[in-house]
Amino acid sequence: MKITDNVSIYHHGGKNTVTGSCHELNIEGNSILIDCGLFQGGDAKSKSLDIDFSLAAVRALVLTHAHIDHIGRLPWLFAAGFREPIYCTHATAHLVPLMLEDGLALQLGLTKSQRAHIVQLIGRKLKPVGYNEWVPVKNAKQRYFTHIRFQPAGHILGSAYVEVKLPNKEIVVFSGDLGPSHTPLLPDPKPPKRADYLFLESTYGDKSHDSVEMRSKRLLDIIQRSLKNGGAILIPAFSVGRTQELLFDIETLLSQHQLSERLPIIVDSPLAVKVTNAYRRYRKLWSREAKAKVLRGQRPLSFDQCIVVESHREHARLVNRLATTGEPAIVIAASGMCQGGRIVNYLKALLPDDRTDVVFCGYQAGGTLGRDIQSGRSSVVIDDDLVDVKASVHSMSGYSAHADQNDLFSFVTGCVGSLKQIHLIHGEANSMEELTAMLGEALKANLDIY
Numbered sequence: 543m544k545i546t547d548n549v550s551i552y553h554h555g556g557k558n559t560v561t562g563s564c565h566e567l568n569i570e571g572n573s574i575l576i577d578c579g580l581f582q583g584g585d586a587k588s589k590s591l592d593i594d595f596s597l598a599a600v601r602a603l604v605l606t607h608a609h610i611d612h613i614g615r616l617p618w619l620f621a622a623g624f625r626e627p628i629y630c631t632h633a634t635a636h637l638v639p640l641m642l643e644d645g646l647a648l649q650l651g652l653t654k655s656q657r658a659h660i661v662q663l664i665g666r667k668l669k670p671v672g673y674n675e676w677v678p679v680k681n682a683k684q685r686y687f688t689h690i691r692f693q694p695a696g697h698i699l700g701s702a703y704v705e706v707k708l709p710n711k712e713i714v715v716f717s718g719d720l721g722p723s724h725t726p727l728l729p730d731p732k733p734p735k736r737a738d739y740l741f742l743e744s745t746y747g748d749k750s751h752d753s754v755e756m757r758s759k760r761l762l763d764i765i766q767r768s769l770k771n772g773g774a775i776l777i778p779a780f781s782v783g784r785t786q787e788l789l790f791d792i793e794t795l796l797s798q799h800q801l802s803e804r805l806p807i808i809v810d811s812p813l814a815v816k817v818t819n820a821y822r823r824y825r826k827l828w829s830r831e832a833k834a835k836v837l838r839g840q841r842p843l844s845f846d847q848c849i850v851v852e853s854h855r856e857h858a859r860l861v862n863r864l865a866t867t868g869e870p871a872i873v874i875a876a877s878g879m880c881q882g883g884r885i886v887n888y889l890k891a892l893l894p895d896d897r898t899d900v901v902f903c904g905y906q907a908g909g910t911l912g913r914d915i916q917s918g919r920s921s922v923v924i925d926d927d928l929v930d931v932k933a934s935v936h937s938m939s940g941y942s943a944h945a946d947q948n949d950l951f952s953f954v955t956g957c958v959g960s961l962k963q964i965h966l967i968h969g970e971a972n973s974m975e976e977l978t979a980m981l982g983e984a985l986k987a988n989l990d991i992y
Contacts, residue, residue: 561585561611572681573599576716580614584909593622602679605630606718607701608637628667633700633824635670644813696721696731698783712738720945729829733956744969745944747977757940768870773897778885780878781814783943790842810851810875865891880911890924898933903941965992
């Protein structure tokens with residue numbers, strides 16, 4: 543699709559879905575890719591992981607953040623011959639190898655040495671840059687054809703939206719995944735000063751999230767119920783972002799309400815442990831509130847009641863213990879959509895127990911086990927076995943790492959002065975339609991929305 547006479551956009555994933563993000567911006571014959579993500583859930587059944595588009599014009603890859611639905615096809619991109627620079631923020635460059643190694647183990651079952659070879663090959667092409675720094679991108683003749691700049695997106699550690707400067711000085715903005723406002727761990731994203739063409743995620747374009755106060759209250763109610771009646775609280779959580787937000791909130795609840803020390807907070811995800819260490823390393827990217835906690839002597843991501851499960855033997859023993867005793871505990875484990883990882887074993891063992899609480903705090907794509915449980919089914923299939931669902935199931939939108947409709951509207955209105963076009967991406971049909979209607983009605987401007 544043409545944006546201007548000399549600029550076109552091609553969507554290779556993530557246009558009308560929330561997974562597989564991959565967009566190609568062609569500027570006078572030279573292209574940059576924005577993200578190259580894995581298809582998940584129902585999208586994975588109808589999409590091939592192979593790179594089915596030409597790389598002849600592609601001069602660089604730009605990564606908005608390290609979630610697997612934005613970086614997961616990198617091995618396939620390199621298999622197709624890509625060897626150009628990969629631009630991202632410093633924190634994203636730290637997280638990408640961790641995420642890819644974990645993904646390769648789950649997706650392809652590669653050996654450790656095979657995974658290391660692929661990750662090292664990709665790692666050598668990573669070019670970390672700071673926020674608010676214009677970076678020139680060269681064409682095949684080593685001449686600059688565009689500049690890019692990262693700005694904080696508030697989604698996860700290192701996340702960014704990307705500004706792309708066209709030859710005529712107009713600015714194309716790719717939002718990546720925008721974070722919600724007023725979350726305690728990361729700062730809110732601020733709209734760009736100028737955006738002539740905006741490619742805007744619309745994951746929750748039709749919804750409003752619970753407030754931070756409401757999400758904490760709901761989580762506290764569930765915890766108090768568990769302490770009174772027994773039963774585990776299972777939280778399927780993405781290793782990057784969601785796990786750290788949850789730990790931050792839980793530490794606050796423990797200290798404010800003096801909750802029983804007999805309630806263990808269990809992080810059962812080796813990847814989440816590594817990512818949490820990265821969050822602590824890049825503490826300079828935290829919000830003022832989070833930094834203030836540390837100055838007061840608190841340890842919001844490594845408090846005393848937090849227990850880390852390392853080995854698979856320890857994991858299996860814990861699953862059996864919780865299923866046998868029914869004792870209270872909070873278990874945070876991947877994957878966030880219950881498509882694999884250690885959370886699946888907890889669900890299989892504990893969904894039939896009516897004392898169990900399952901808390902969904904992130905988007906569950908269609909076709910995933912998470913969506914099946916969230917939708918209220920009385921039974922689900924896990925490892926080819928039919929498992930009864932007697933647990934209480936909760937959906938807490940306040941923990942979403944995505945901007946909601948109000949946040950998206952605020953982002954748009956913050957740069958509306960120069961806007962000529964809005965292209966909605968990264969959303970399902972209903973969310974795109976409602977957000978389009980809202981923006982069209984509210985802005986009442988000579989503005990094209992696609």
